Amino acid sequence: MTTVRPVREVREFIRAALVQPVARDHTESDAAFHRRRLVALVTLLVGALVLGFALRIRPGDPLFYAATLGLAGVWGAGALASGPLHLGRAHTRAGGEDARPVVQSLTLGALLLLLFLAGAAVVAHVPVLRDPVQHLLDHAxxxxxxxxxxxxxxxxxxxxxxxxxxxxxAVGRRHAVAVTTVVYALTTAGAGIPLLVLAAALLGLVTALQRRVTGGILGPVITHLTWSLGMLFLLPPVLSTGR
Incomplete structure (x- = not known):
């Protein structure tokens, strides 16, 4: 009979999902790398402006839909124009490296969601922190x-x-996790909601570590969607407990 060791299982999961990179060979020429950097920089500047505008639109204004759709267009078009993107690979439980990072990412997204909801249960009783978040959720x-x-x-x-x-x-192999995490968090600072910046920093860190491990975007996408959609539907009732 196999003995299940929870602590060991958690440790091995974290190591496989966020620590030990999967082998890959994603190389590009110097010219392609410099072009990617230029496209990424222009996209960042335009995206930050559009995001700041979208976050300041009053809840209920239909303009919010157009602005957020336009923002997605900026990020997506800039990413695709920058050069090739990869889906990435994940470690398997058997020790292989030939799986897509689906289950790992769903698990990470769910864990992040639970962590944030637990924090929201506390924030719900602190009006100065709760009210700006609820104002943002008023769009829904x-x-x-x-x-x-x-x-x-x-x-x-x-x-x-x-x-x-x-x-x-575009950042390169050194400091990519730190740089992308900080930049991602700073793009939300224009909204003036401290907890939104904190959320972006934590989500950005986890997904950047996934990117480093898997070498691709599939894992980060799944984690992000699991967390963000869960927060959209579950955060409002949690925050309402403080009223």
Missing amino acids: RLGSLAVVAVLTAVNGVAEELYFRGALYS
Whole structure:
């Protein structure tokens, strides 16, 4: 009979998902690398401006839908224009490296979601932290939840294509995790919501580590979507407990 050791299982999962890189050979010429950097920089500047504009639109204003869709277009188009992107590979339980990072990413996304919801249960009783987040969530409450959910998913994919795809590759192998995490968090600072910046930093760190391990964007995309859609539907009722 096989003995299950929870601590060891968790340690091995973290090592496989966030620590030990999978072998790959994603190389490009110096010219292609410099071109990617230029495209990534221009995309970042335009995307940051559009994001700042979108986050300041009043809840219920239909302009929010157009702005967020346009933002997804900026991130996605910039990522695809920067050069080739890869899906990535993950470690298997048997020790191989030939699997797509699907189960790992769903698990990481769910764990992040649980962590944030636990934190939200505390924030719900601190009005100065809770109210700005609820104002942001009013876009779903006062508008169409279905449309906001679709836009959340589309933007999640586009953000990962850019930040953990194009920008990560443009930074180079050294410091890519730190740089992309900081930049991703700073792009949300214009909203003036400290907890949004914190959320972006934590999500950005986890997905950047996934990118380093898997060598691709599939894992980060799945983790991001699991977390963001879960937060969209589950965060409002948790925050409402503090009222």
